[in-house]
Amino acid sequence: MDRVTGSVGLAGCEWLQYDYNPTLIAQDRPGSFTMWRYRELLPVDDGPVRYPVPIGGTPLLPAPALRQTMGMPHLWIKDETRNPTASNKDRATALVLEDGLRRRVDTITTASTGNAAVATAFGAAAAGIRAVIFVSTDCQPDKLTLMTQAGAWVFLVRAGYAAAVDLSRAAARTFGWLDRNTGANPFTIEAKKTVAFEIWEQLERRPPDVMIAPVGDGPTLVALDKGFAELVSCGLATRRPRLIGVQAEHCQPLVRAWLGTPAGPAELDPAATVADGIAVVRPAIGNAVLDAVRRGGGAMVAVSDNALLGAVATLAGRAGVGAEPAGAAALAGLEVAVEHGLADRAETVALLVTGREVKTNRATSRPDRTAIVETLDQVERALEQ
Amino acid sequence: MDRVTGSVGLAGCEWLQYDYNPTLIAQDRPGSFTMWRYRELLPVDDGPVRYPVPIGGTPLLPAPALRQTMGMPHLWIKDETRNPTASNKDRATALVLEDGLRRRVDTITTASTGNAAVATAFGAAAAGIRAVIFVSTDCQPDKLTLMTQAGAWVFLVRAGYAAAVDLSRAAARTFGWLDRNTGANPFTIEAKKTVAFEIWEQLERRPPDVMIAPVGDGPTLVALDKGFAELVSCGLATRRPRLIGVQAEHCQPLVRAWLGTPAGPAELDPAATVADGIAVVRPAIGNAVLDAVRRGGGAMVAVSDNALLGAVATLAGRAGVGAEPAGAAALAGLEVAVEHGLADRAETVALLVTGREVKTNRATSRPDRTAIVETLDQVERALEQ
Numbered sequence: 001m002d003r004v005t006g007s008v009g010l011a012g013c014e015w016l017q018y019d020y021n022p023t024l025i026a027q028d029r030p031g032s033f034t035m036w037r038y039r040e041l042l043p044v045d046d047g048p049v050r051y052p053v054p055i056g057g058t059p060l061l062p063a064p065a066l067r068q069t070m071g072m073p074h075l076w077i078k079d080e081t082r083n084p085t086a087s088n089k090d091r092a093t094a095l096v097l098e099d100g101l102r103r104r105v106d107t108i109t110t111a112s113t114g115n116a117a118v119a120t121a122f123g124a125a126a127a128g129i130r131a132v133i134f135v136s137t138d139c140q141p142d143k144l145t146l147m148t149q150a151g152a153w154v155f156l157v158r159a160g161y162a163a164a165v166d167l168s169r170a171a172a173r174t175f176g177w178l179d180r181n182t183g184a185n186p187f188t189i190e191a192k193k194t195v196a197f198e199i200w201e202q203l204e205r206r207p208p209d210v211m212i213a214p215v216g217d218g219p220t221l222v223a224l225d226k227g228f229a230e231l232v233s234c235g236l237a238t239r240r241p242r243l244i245g246v247q248a249e250h251c252q253p254l255v256r257a258w259l260g261t262p263a264g265p266a267e268l269d270p271a272a273t274v275a276d277g278i279a280v281v282r283p284a285i286g287n288a289v290l291d292a293v294r295r296g297g298g299a300m301v302a303v304s305d306n307a308l309l310g311a312v313a314t315l316a317g318r319a320g321v322g323a324e325p326a327g328a329a330a331l332a333g334l335e336v337a338v339e340h341g342l343a344d345r346a347e348t349v350a351l352l353v354t355g356r357e358v359k360t361n362r363a364t365s366r367p368d369r370t371a372i373v374e375t376l377d378q379v380e381r382a383l384e385q
Numbered sequence: 386m387d388r389v390t391g392s393v394g395l396a397g398c399e400w401l402q403y404d405y406n407p408t409l410i411a412q413d414r415p416g417s418f419t420m421w422r423y424r425e426l427l428p429v430d431d432g433p434v435r436y437p438v439p440i441g442g443t444p445l446l447p448a449p450a451l452r453q454t455m456g457m458p459h460l461w462i463k464d465e466t467r468n469p470t471a472s473n474k475d476r477a478t479a480l481v482l483e484d485g486l487r488r489r490v491d492t493i494t495t496a497s498t499g500n501a502a503v504a505t506a507f508g509a510a511a512a513g514i515r516a517v518i519f520v521s522t523d524c525q526p527d528k529l530t531l532m533t534q535a536g537a538w539v540f541l542v543r544a545g546y547a548a549a550v551d552l553s554r555a556a557a558r559t560f561g562w563l564d565r566n567t568g569a570n571p572f573t574i575e576a577k578k579t580v581a582f583e584i585w586e587q588l589e590r591r592p593p594d595v596m597i598a599p600v601g602d603g604p605t606l607v608a609l610d611k612g613f614a615e616l617v618s619c620g621l622a623t624r625r626p627r628l629i630g631v632q633a634e635h636c637q638p639l640v641r642a643w644l645g646t647p648a649g650p651a652e653l654d655p656a657a658t659v660a661d662g663i664a665v666v667r668p669a670i671g672n673a674v675l676d677a678v679r680r681g682g683g684a685m686v687a688v689s690d691n692a693l694l695g696a697v698a699t700l701a702g703r704a705g706v707g708a709e710p711a712g713a714a715a716l717a718g719l720e721v722a723v724e725h726g727l728a729d730r731a732e733t734v735a736l737l738v739t740g741r742e743v744k745t746n747r748a749t750s751r752p753d754r755t756a757i758v759e760t761l762d763q764v765e766r767a768l769e770q
Contacts (some may be wrong), residue, residue, distance in 0.1 A: 028494055054444045062437050065513040082467060084705065086743075126705025128450035151702030218562065274746065313749045317536030320438060320469065320511025322743055357744040358471075361659065364698045378390060 007186065011288040014186040016043055017064055020233035027199065027205075033057035035091055041230060042095065043190055044148065052102035053126045055094040056194055058082045061351070066318040071336070074348040076208065078199055080355060084126075087327070087355030088192060088220060089119035093180060095191035097127045100178040108178040109171050111164040114143060114277055115355050117256065120180055121152035126238055131177075132171065132304040134164035134382070137372065145365040146358065153383060155373045170376055183284030183325050189223040196227025199350055200237060204252035207231065208241045209347035212337065214354055215245035215254055216278035216298070218285040224352070225292035241350075242296040244342060245289060245360045246333030248273035248308065248326075254286050258293065258300035267302075274305045277326030277355065299342050303332035311335075327358035328353040389428050392571065396673035398607065399571040399684040401428055405618035410582065412590075418442035420476055426615060427480065428575055435486035438511045440479040441579055443467045445587035445735070448704040455719070459733040461585055461593065464706055465740060469511075470710070472740030473577060473605060474504035478565060480576035482512045485563040490518055493563040494556050496549040498741050499528060499662055505538035505565055514563075517556065517768070519549035524759065530585035530750040531743070538768060540758045548687030555761055567602045568669030574608040581612025582736050585622065591615065593626045594732035597722065599714035599739055600630035600639055600685070601663035603670040610677035610738070626735075628683040629727060630674060633658035633693065633711075639671050643678065643685035652687075659690045662711030662740065684727050696720075700738065712740040 018024065024040040035056030036049050055227075061077040082088035093108075093116075100108060110120045111134040124131035131152035135144070139156065147154050157164040165181060172179035179185050200207050207228055214294045215220045221243060231237040247255050250273035256263035266272070270279030283289065293300055303311075311328035314322045330351035337343040371382045391402045393448040398557045403409065420441030421427075421434050446462040468475035478493075478501075485493060495505045496519040516537035518701035520529070524541065532539050542549040550566060557564035564570050585592050591614055598606045606628060616622040632640050635658035641648035649659070653663030668674065678685055688696075696713035715736035722728040756767045 052447050053450055063511070064437055079469075082469070085707065086471070103434075122701060122705040122707060124701050124705075125450065126446075126448070128453075146701075146707075149698050149701045150705065157412070173720075176457075221721075256706070274748070307666065309746065309748050312576045312746060313534050313751070316507060316531075316534045316749070317510050320535065321505040322470065322507060322531075322745070324744075325746065339651075359709075359742040359744040361697060361710060362696065363659070364701070366698075375450050 002045060003040065006302060011291050012285050013183065013189065013288045015184055015226065016190060018359070020230060020236045024234050025236060029262040034148050035094065035191065038194050038197050043187060044102070049098060051094050051098045051127055053084055055083060055090050056198065058198070060199055061319060062318040066314070069314070069318050070345070072345045072349060074346070075322060076350045077319055078195060078352050080348055080353055081321065081323060081327065085119045085122045087115040088195065088357050089116045089355070090123060091191040091194060092188035093123035096180045096185060096189045097129060098176050099187060100129055101127055105176065105178050106130060107175065108138055108180055109133070109168045110180040111135065111161065111168040112160060113139060116182065118143065118146045118385045121147040121150035124152065125150045129204055132177065136161045136164055140326050141362065142360060144370065145362050146360050146367040148366040149360060149364045150371065154370045154377055156370060156371065159375070167373070167376065167379070171379060174376055184218055189219050189226060191222055193221030193227030193230065195217065195352065196224050196231070199351055200231055203348070205236065207237050207239065208350040210244060210343045210349045211352070212244040212246060212330040212333050212349065213324050213352040214278045215247055216280040216283065216326070218289040219281045220352070221245045222285055222288045222292050222353060225296065240296050243296045244333055244337050245293055245300045246281060246329040247300065247302050248275040249302045251279040251281065252302040253281060254283055255300040255302040256284065257290060267345040274324040275322060276327060277310050278329060285332070288364055299337070301333050301336040301342070303329060303336055307332040307335065322356050323352055323353050324355055324357045327353050387430060388425065396676050397670050398568065398574065398673045400611065401571055401575055407620045408438065409619050410621060420479070420576065423579050423582050425725060428572060429483055429636050430538060433457070434483060436479050436483045437513055438469055438479070440468060440475050440707065441583065441596055441733065443583070445498055445584055446706065448754060451699070451703040454703050455730070457730045457734060461735045462706060463580060463735055463737050465580070466706065466708060466712065468506045470500070470504045471743050473580065474501045474740070476576040476579060477573035478504040478508035480572045481563050481565045481570060482514060484506055484572060484629050485514055487513055489652070490561065490563050491515060492560065493565055494518070495565040496520065496546065496553040498524060499547060502659040503528065503531045505766060506532040506535035507736070509537065510535045517562065519553040521546045521549055523750070526747065527745060529755065530747050531745050533751040533754040534745060534749045539755045540764055542753060543757065543759070552758070552761065552764070553646045556764060565764045567604055574604050575610060577605055577608030578612030578615065580737065581616070585616055586694060588733070590621065592622050592624065594734040595629060595728045595734040596626040596737065597629040597631060597718050597734065598737040599663045599711050599716040600632055600674055601665040601668065604670045605676040605737070605739060606630045607670055607673045607677050610681065625681050628658060628678050629722050630678055630685045630717055631714040633660040633664060634687045634689050635689040636664040636666065638666060639668055639674055640644070640685040640687040642671065642675060660693050660714060661710040662709060663714060684722070686718050686721040688721055692717040692720065706738055707741050708738050709740055709742045712738050
């Protein structure tokens with residue numbers, strides 16, 4: 001990959017480096033508004049894009065009614081629900097698969113409890129690549145339906161999510177599969193950083209003052225930081241926004257770490273919150289999140305479930321944007337941030353709405369594509385059938 | 386509206402006319418790829434677009450794996466699930482609301498059982514306009530949640546869907562509200578015809594040989610016909626595609642009318658099919674559908690529920706596209722069409738995937754925004770509270 005000039009290991013992440021300069025995002029460039037628009041800052045060589053579904057290029061909405069409600073004339077919503085499986089996970093999936101198509105890898109794997117697994121199953125189907133997903137046995141049946149409907153193999157692991165991650169990563173190493181696990185593959189952050197580039201272009205090549213995003217494992221926020229930082233490195237921006245990360249009160253390990261106070265059990269209870277998409281007790285790249293927030297002069301805030309459900313309703317009723325509770329966390333976080341003086345109503349503030357759950361028909365489930373496993377041998381045997 | 390030169394009443398529809406010429410869709414025009422790209426062929430005057438959410442510009446997917454499965458190298462999927470509420474109804478909603486914003490009308494109304502109501506509720510919220518929706522009392526609770534979550538007023542009518550339509554239309558007349566009822570407002574067809582323009586542009590300014598779409602009330606297919614016909618009228622295309630309309634076997638009034646054989650009760654049973662989105666016993670503009678199909682040398686076909694569920698799974702597994710059963714009907718119809726010699730595997734065939742159901746959290750429902758009504762007086766009193 002000629003574009004990537006090196007990589008640095010830091011805070012548990014691998015950071016790809018480029019030869020930063022202003023020509024990497026040329027002004028008035030032609031080409032459609034998708035994430036491939038930023039090819040010069042992505043780890044893919046020249047040549048036609050193989051991945052057959054347009055990804056990214058999501059709208060930055062002015063949301064006039066919401067602006068009025070909030071008394072914030074420069075508020076923006078970056079609506080990632082407009083991606084193919086209605087979440088920003090589609091970006092990471094697409095870049096990992098594009099790499100796989102170029103290298104002729106025939107299988108992609110991930111462990112996930114939710115949107116990342118659905119994005120992987122549908123994305124792999126679009127690319128004609130096999131998806132092998134590892135979940136905990138307590139995974140929701142509707143999500144299993146979505147994954148198997150798209151033809152993915154889904155292996156259920158009794159020992160829980162952490163064991164599912166271990167099996168998925170071991171399978172990737174052993175069988176040479178694409179590893180799309182959060183925090184494991186630097187391509188996931190490379191893909192998600194394009195959100196920052198898009199917002200900057202949509203604001204007429206200026207970063208917002210404040211950028212607010214939900215935080216579960218961390219890649220979404222860390223990628224925003226890398227994207228905005230690269231614009232500065234390229235000489236295309238003179239400053240980066242303050243990043244505000246939002247977690248649910250019931251599961252707020254990084255808010256507690258940010259504040260330097262230990263989290264009680266009620267603050268580390270993922271099953272207790274409606275925001276399942278960000279309810280992660282041990283975030284995969286938590287240290288990188290704290291670094292990113294610190295660097296930009298931002299903060300971490302926690303929000304109640306009531307505030308999350310209120311944010312879902314406010315996004316729907318004042319902006320016409322449908323979101324799941326985790327996807328709406330940025331709006332709930334904005335209210336806390338304004339209250340605590342972390343953001344001013346006169347500032348340019350962008351909220352990242354990360355996703356929305358999609359509905360499906362259980363009659364399209366394929367139970368023959370699921371199996372309970374404990375070992376890689378069992379995985380291999382199941383796939384041979 | 387200077388652009389519209391007149392209108393013709395035909396087959397139960399009002400057809401707006403323009404001064405057709407090739408400059409109406411200029412080549413290499415700038416501007417983003419949304420439905421407003423076709424302003425010169427829409428009933429809105431010059432000046433900035435007020436509606437704050439980008440609509441349309443959905444991808445035409447090559448779906449390589451699906452092409453292989455079907456043995457059809459020139460198969461395309463027009464993916465309308467990429468609209469804000471995941472269906473093509475967003476186009477009609479947006480144009481009706483754009484008109485309302487320009488005329489300073491403060492309320493939009495429609496009767497609907499599904500996606501059109503959700504699109505209206507969310508679209509109105511985005512525009513800062515009040516939505517008043519009329520449904521039958523047997524409307525699904527999840528759909529009611531979505532509508533009220535977005536701040537719409539929802540009036541439930543015990544006498545059923547037809548009575549809900551009557552009340553909605555009477556309210557529009559009496560109170561001067563925007564009337565978004567299917568088949569009532571010519572703007573809904575004007576908006577949906579932009580799908581044809583987009584496909585033509587995406588195929589490098591050529592129409593497909595065959596275009597397949599689900600048919601419920603009819604506007605989606607009729608609008609495709611008007612769009613492709615207008616390209617011919619403009620001198621931008623020399624032919625129109627054959628249109629194939631698809632209905633569910635359990636509710637196929639227009640297939641029976643097309644074949645000239647009376648429908649039995651089992652063929653007019655909307656509750657019996659999984660394709661609720663197109664299960665309409667008395668299509669609002671059925672005659673216009675039959676005209677459109679006849680004009681292009683197309684056909685109407687019926688598909689089984691098994692075929693519809695199979696099409697959902699095939700779209701997911703071979704194209705990475707999530708659809709509800711009604712939204713996947715075009716793929717099920719393609720299989721019938723190929724079998725009956727209505728389409729050839731070597732032809733350029735475009736499938737319209739119209740929509741996908743979205744999921745929501747019932748905790749965000751607002752029961753205070755619903756009431757059971759029988760008369761306009763009751764509607765007026767409820768809204769005054």
